[in-house]
Amino acid sequence: MKTQKNILLVINPIAGGTDKRPIIKAFKEQVAAQNKESHVYETTGKNDKEAIQELVSSKQPDRILISGGDGTIREVADAIKGVSVTIGLLPSGSANGLATNFDIPEDLDRQLAIALGEEYIDMDLLDINGYTCLHIADLGVNAQLVENYEKSEIRGKLGYLIQAFPTLLNKDFPFKVSIDCDGKIYQEEGILIGIANANKFGTGATINPTGKMDDGIFEVLVFKNFSVKGILETFYDDAHLDPDFVKVIPCKAVKITAEKPIAFQIDGEFMGKKETIHAKMTSDKLRIAIPKSFNH
Missing domain, CATH: 3.40.50.10330 (Probable inorganic polyphosphate/atp-NAD kinase; domain 1)
Incomplete structure (x- = not known):
């Protein structure tokens, strides 16, 4: 260099x-x-x-x-x-x-x-409904939390915690979706449908333990229910999530269709309520300087 x-x-x-x-x-x-x-x-x-x-x-x-x-x-x-x-x-x-x-x-x-x-990584970039996605987008309970947080006056992790309780009581969850991943169709029901290029939310919760940010694929994650045990496991860096709690579907392109508009966010930014999500891996890369200790 x-x-x-x-x-x-x-x-x-x-x-x-x-x-x-x-x-x-x-x-x-x-x-x-x-x-x-x-x-x-x-x-x-x-x-x-x-x-x-x-x-x-x-x-x-x-x-x-x-x-x-x-x-x-x-x-x-x-x-x-x-x-x-x-x-x-x-x-x-x-x-x-x-x-x-x-x-x-x-x-x-x-x-x-x-x-x-x-030290650097050539990180994959996703295109989701025409927007660049760096690490994680999702439909459902987390996106609703992001919207509630954006409307509140309390910032930081305390703001997220305060908004968590009313969000979890939202009547929209769980919801049903059809997932077309690289031509294979899945009919699923869950509280959160994630599109993950990375492993963690900004809060540090590990939702995609096996994902890599430079492997040319992303993972669609179907979180099926409110599991206290499953949620607690996400706070460990070496999390191994129960398949009864989350289903993982590797993809290069996906179309997700919900029965009704559901809260949607990209990289922590609320994007409104959506019925249809198109996501695909792009040919673009973003070269990012990383710690020597980062394992990729």
């Missing part, structure tokens, strides 16, 4: 509701200490994709660091499709699902060391 000389930081100033000035300061100091040139772009919510593309074209960075949540990462991923560049993660969103899956530490200095390091 060529020596990094020009490094861009894309930062979402409102992600997670925290002050981003310490991140910008540490980034500039680290880059200057390595005799490299730094550039910072703060997202505004308007024409960010085009602005990032213009910066990448004009500055031609050797690496792009991203500070924000999964939505910011997705925006950069869409902006740099077709560009050969490694990205590094400085997670600062409310729920940092992708960073959780890569075991990115909370310490900023360690994050910078990983983000500027030489």
Whole structure:
């Protein structure tokens, strides 16, 4: 890999509701200490994709660091499709699902060391209903939780916990779906239908223990019921989920059809209620800097 000389930081100033000035300061100091040139772009919510593309074209960075949540990462991923560049993660969103899956530490200095390091993965990208998906999308109880969380004023894991109880009492669950996976049809009923490129939710719960993010396939997960034992098992990194609790269907392309509109989310962003979901593995890859200890 060529020596990094020009490094861009894309930062979402409102992600997670925290002050981003310490991140910008540490980034500039680290880059200057390595005799490299730094550039910072703060997202505004308007024409960010085009602005990032213009910066990448004009500055031609050797690496792009991203500070924000999964939505910011997705925006950069869409902006740099077709560009050969490694990205590094400085997670600062409310729920940092992708960073959780890569075991990115909370310490900023360690994050910078990983983000500027030489270990990386060429991660698969999914297309779901025309949107890029980085790690996990789903229909059902978790997506409903995401919607309820977005409407609440309490952020972080406490906000998710508070919303969990009314969500679990929702009369929409369980629900019936037809799953067409690579031409094979399944008729299923469950409380959550996941489309997983990764292993974990941003909360750290392991829902897809055998999934790999660079193997060219994703897994459709049918969570069949509210099982306290099954839910508790998801909090272990070496989880082995009971097949009576979750059914796993490996796919390259899938069409999921529900009997009625059900809450749907992609990478922690509520996308409304949907009856039909189309998902497929794309030919695009996203090169991401990872810890040396990450097992892939």
